[in-house]
Amino acid sequence: MxxxxxxxxxxxxxxxxxxxxxxxxxxxxxxxxxxxxxxxxxxxxxxxxxxxxxxxxxxVSVSSQSDTEQADLARERRELAEDPAAEREELAGIYVARGLDPALALEVADQLMATDALGAHARDELGISEFTTARPxxxxxxxxxxxxxxxxxxxxxxxxxxxxxxxxxxxxxxxxxxxxxxxxxxxxxxxxxxxxxxxxxxxxxxxxxxxxxxxxxxxxxx
Structure with a gap:
């Protein structure tokens, strides 16, 4: 909608x-x-x-946005491969800032990263989703x-x-x-x-x- x-x-x-x-x-x-x-x-x-x-x-404008998004996703993919524990803590920190208690935030982060770690970070850390992604x-x-x-x-x-x-x-x-x-x-x-x-x-x-x-x-x- x-x-x-x-x-x-x-x-x-x-x-x-x-x-x-x-x-x-x-x-x-x-x-x-x-x-x-x-x-x-x-x-x-x-x-x-x-x-x-x-x-x-x-x-041209949306292509520049798309290039930035792809670069951000590539960096996030690399960070997930190199240090998944730190990325878990980072994602949980985002949920704590939104109002969840730390224990629940870690549980949500674990469940989301178990199914689609990159998607979870793209959506909640980078603000990139299938609805907002650039399509030049x-x-x-x-x-x-x-x-x-x-x-x-x-x-x-x-x-x-x-x-x-x-x-x-x-x-x-x-x-x-x-x-x-x-x-x-x-x-x-x-x-x-x-x-x-x-x-x-x-x-x-x-x-x-x-x-x-x-x-x-x-x-x-x-």
């Missing part, structure tokens, strides 16, 4: 990022009074570039997919909107989408939905307003 909630929260954040960045790009380009075809080209390029950037960044490819694909899903929404609105209304329709529709994502993220995280929704919508509107203003000024200048 915790694992699913974590991935859902990450998916909401990825979609939110794709929505805000692509909507801001489309609004900014549209405000410069370019042709509708150029708006769609810019939005599509933003979607692809953003998704690739998210995937690459997530892959999965993280990269998830980031790219959620970013693309969010970015596709304003791009679709821009594709069907009348040319003169692109800025207004993309702006309004994106705010609705952002509010929905904010509410979903708040519900998943157990936060206050109205405040989270207002916060996401405010910053999304600010980003689109700034890029629209810049696009309008640049369009006039050129």
């Amino acid at each position: 915790i694992d699913r909630i974590g991935w859902l929260r990450a998916a909401v954040l990825g979609a939110n990022d794709g929505l805000v960045s692509t909507a801001s790009l489309i609004v900014g380009v549209a405000a410069s009074s370019v042709a509708s075809g150029e708006i769609l080209v810019a939005g599509s390029a933003g979607l692809v570039a953003g998704a690739m950037s998210m995937a690459a960044g997530e892959y 490819i999965q993280a990269a694909l998830t980031s790219a997919a959620t970013f693309s899903a969010g970015a596709a929404l304003p791009l679709l609105v821009a594709a069907v909107a009348p040319f003169g209304l692109v800025v207004y329709l993309v702006f309004g529709a994106s705010l609705v989408f952002l509010a929905a994502l904010g509410a979903l993220g708040a519900k998943v995280g157990g936060a206050a939905i109205p405040r989270a929704t207002a916060r996401v919508a405010f910053w999304g509107a600010a980003a689109m307003a700034v890029t629209a203003g810049i696009g309008h000024l640049v369009g006039k200048a050129v």
